[in-house]
Amino acid sequence: MTPRKKLQGLVAATITPMTPDGQVNLPVIHQYVDYLVSEQNVKNIFVNGTTGEGLSLSVQERKQLAEEWVCQGKDKLDHVIVHVGALSLPESQELARHAASIGASAIAVITPFFFKPTNKDELIAFLQKVASEAPTVPFYYYHIPPLTGVKIRVEELLDGIKEQIPTFQGVKFSDMDLLDLAQCINKNEREEFAFLYGVDEQLLSALAVGADGAVGSTYNYLGRKTNLMLQAFAKADLALARKYQFLTGEFLNFVFKLGFGVAQTKAVMSFVSGIPMGPPRLPLVDASKEFIVKAKAKLDSIVWPDGD
Numbered sequence: 001m002t003p004r005k006k007l008q009g010l011v012a013a014t015i016t017p018m019t020p021d022g023q024v025n026l027p028v029i030h031q032y033v034d035y036l037v038s039e040q041n042v043k044n045i046f047v048n049g050t051t052g053e054g055l056s057l058s059v060q061e062r063k064q065l066a067e068e069w070v071c072q073g074k075d076k077l078d079h080v081i082v083h084v085g086a087l088s089l090p091e092s093q094e095l096a097r098h099a100a101s102i103g104a105s106a107i108a109v110i111t112p113f114f115f116k117p118t119n120k121d122e123l124i125a126f127l128q129k130v131a132s133e134a135p136t137v138p139f140y141y142y143h144i145p146p147l148t149g150v151k152i153r154v155e156e157l158l159d160g161i162k163e164q165i166p167t168f169q170g171v172k173f174s175d176m177d178l179l180d181l182a183q184c185i186n187k188n189e190r191e192e193f194a195f196l197y198g199v200d201e202q203l204l205s206a207l208a209v210g211a212d213g214a215v216g217s218t219y220n221y222l223g224r225k226t227n228l229m230l231q232a233f234a235k236a237d238l239a240l241a242r243k244y245q246f247l248t249g250e251f252l253n254f255v256f257k258l259g260f261g262v263a264q265t266k267a268v269m270s271f272v273s274g275i276p277m278g279p280p281r282l283p284l285v286d287a288s289k290e291f292i293v294k295a296k297a298k299l300d301s302i303v304w305p306d307g308d
């Protein structure tokens with residue numbers, strides 16, 4: 001899949017559909033692609049990331065998923081970014097080669113988070129070894145310190161990165177540190193890199209400092225609403241953009257108090273889209289019935305500015 005334009009706008013961090021007995025449910029992906037495009041107006045995806053439980057899947061499952069998303073997304077999706085990060089360097093390299101061979105638009109890599117890099121040079125050395133296995137595929141660093149515990153500032157990482165990773169294309173920035181994000185964007189004078197923000201409830205603030213777009217779980221089921229926020233922001237209608245951000249925030253604030261993570265995202269996506277996402281894989285456990293009833297009632301109660 002050749003990217004037709006610089007990545008911007010919304011990217012859905014895809015869920016990995018599973019059968020009730022915990023197997024990856026590939027046949028559902030065809031319907032899932034159509035749902036994202038036609039119901040959510042989202043044409044970019046990020047596969048096998050956090051929301052996709054990528055680090056809980058086998059290498060074989062990750063390859064099958066990447067292949068299925070690329071295949072089903074052909075002529076429908078603009079960008080299919082495949083997350084190929086792993087704790088083991090050879091596994092990550094194998095996944096990078098595989099993503100290149102199936103025509104993924106880009107790859108992304110998370111830092112190793114068991115044995116962790118302690119500084120920028122160690123992290124870049126790992127990323128470089130993976131990126132060089134896919135020398136024609138755009139490369140994104142996936143920064144998510146709340147989960148990895150690796151807090152190396154991205155602003156530091158950018159210095160000289162293009163010399164070490166010629167395919168470097170940008171960052172999926174899933175952190176609340178907007179000073180770091182803003183400094184990255186300030187350094188990106190030639191606008192050669194894309195910065196995709198990953199904290200959905202704060203996207204408007206990231207847009208204000210210049211984020212190009214966003215990767216997140218909520219764009220699976222609130223993509224259409226968030227696209228309206230992006231449009232309002234582009235027209236400098238901040239009052240309207242804020243309304244959308246406040247309302248997605250109202251929903252997320254509500255579910256955070258109930259306990260919210262990938263398992264609950266799967267449940268919400270199942271009831272909103274009607275596509276069965278199935279249970280999460282252990283150690284995650286299914287959302288409770290009580291969560292589902294309350295989350296659905298909350299989402300249904302929201303009155304959006306577009307009248308829906």
Ligand SMILES: CC(=O)N[C@@H]([C@@H](O)[C@H](O)[C@H](O)CO)[C@@H](O)CC(=O)C(=O)O
Nearest residue numbers: 013049050051174198199200215216217
């Ligand atoms: C920690 C986490 O899961 N963060 C999500 C957000 O989209 C998150 O679900 C949302 O902001 C609600 O908190 C994304 O950044 C993760 C993501 O894009 C991915 O699945 O790779």
